[in-house]
Amino acid sequence: MLAHMPSAANGPVIEFRNVSFAASGAAVLTGLNLQVERGETLILLGRSGSGKTTTLKLVNRLLTPSAGEVFVNGVSNAIGDVIRLRRRIGYVIQDAGLFPHFTVERNIGLVPKIEGWPEEKTRGRVRELLQIVGLGEEMAPRYPHQLSGGQRQRVGVARALAADPEILLMDEPFGALDPLTRDELQREFLGLQRSLQKTVVFVTHDLREALRLGSRIALIESGRLVTALAPADFVRSEDFRVSAYVRAFGDALPPAKDRGMS
Amino acid sequence: MNVFQFMLQNSSQVAGLTLEHLWLVGVSTLFAMLIGIPLGIVIAHRPRLNKPVLASANIIQTIPSLALFGFLLPVPWIGERADRLAILALTLYALLPLIRNTYTGIRGVDPAVLEAGRGMGLTDRQLLFQVELPLALSVILSGVRVAVVISVGLATIAAAIGAGGLGEFIFRGLAMVDSSVILAGAIPAALLALLADLGVGWVERSLRPR
16 A cells, blocks of 8 residues: 555545445445545435435544545545544534534634634634624524524534635535525525635535536445536436436426536 | 420421431432443443443332341441441432433433534544533433432431431331421421422523523
8 A cells, every 4th residue: 555645736635445334234335436626516416325424424534434445635534633634624414413502603613612722713713604604793692592494504504614624524404494595505605615615525315406516416326426427417417327316306407508507 | 295396396406417317418419420420421322331230220229228228237348337338328329310311311412413513523522521411411410309309318217227317306206106206307308308309400400501
């Protein structure tokens, strides 16, 4: 095995090399090879149980591969301190997973605080983030149960961005929202991504969401990567598994000329 | 002579025995918390241990209290003094509600919250002290409440082995067939249980996250 040097800025930010994952004997993910480039939004698309969330959790080592390796910035993520690794990677999940006993401000400021930022700097960062995700400063002292679903998810995104990580992992972040709120958050996500240029891995089963947000879409089926294509190529793909997925969404898709744009 | 006249005439003794009673309950509850809460934390994180630990605490709970005092009599150092023995027995009885509630409270924390915390890079320790324990606190404190109330009642039996406390009046009254003497022990004990319940309940409410 060659030693992997931290990559130059042009290498893939995340790379799966022959990664498999099995839980209690059953294969969840098999032989995954995939690269995520700097600044792109890679969508992991697939039905429930296909292994897309597993793939995501392998990046921040919430799960450890049973075979193969995951590289983050050219270094295997099995090397080194897992806590450090996770603090460099933002993580957003469905329903946000906010700490119910913390105010919005403490939720967002938790990682900076345990990283030992001075209090004033943390407070400034929280204000800045609230603005970035489109929440007013008056939200800071509220508790999660006093917020709407959309507001909670915004706080979840702000929290993930707190320590300015290079990578953002998002596991169906907008899955539990009503269609209008989802649309709004998707739009804001695009704006955010344009200005922040994070490397994002985004899990969803919603093809519309994938086409709208992704710079590439990786279709995963029964633990195997089918293909990873740009949205425009994805909808035109001849692969029967891709076309089956696209057909399943059928009329619900926006007209062809809008696909893969935004 | 009715119970209130009796209590008035023996007020210093009532006060002394009440203090003794409080001491037995207080010290044993403290010990039980020091053992039971960490044990509850451990079994919440190691599912394999939860059955044996909870079963043991359950079994202790089923031993009749007088018998337990008897069993502990031959234990060196402990058996030498009645109050040590009483404290040990009361501690053992208070373990179950503390272990079980700590376990239940921690297991009840939303897995999504834990996963988010872990994904953000909290260490196990930070997760425990910043997330799990604060969120489990009200369940743990209601365990403390149950433990205290049980202890106040059980501590009256400690008088049978000469450990003092309000049980003295109860046993004396039984021997004298004098209900006002029995009540002179029983009423303060009941009040004590009530006050302890209210007290821990108050702590619980003032610490509860909104």
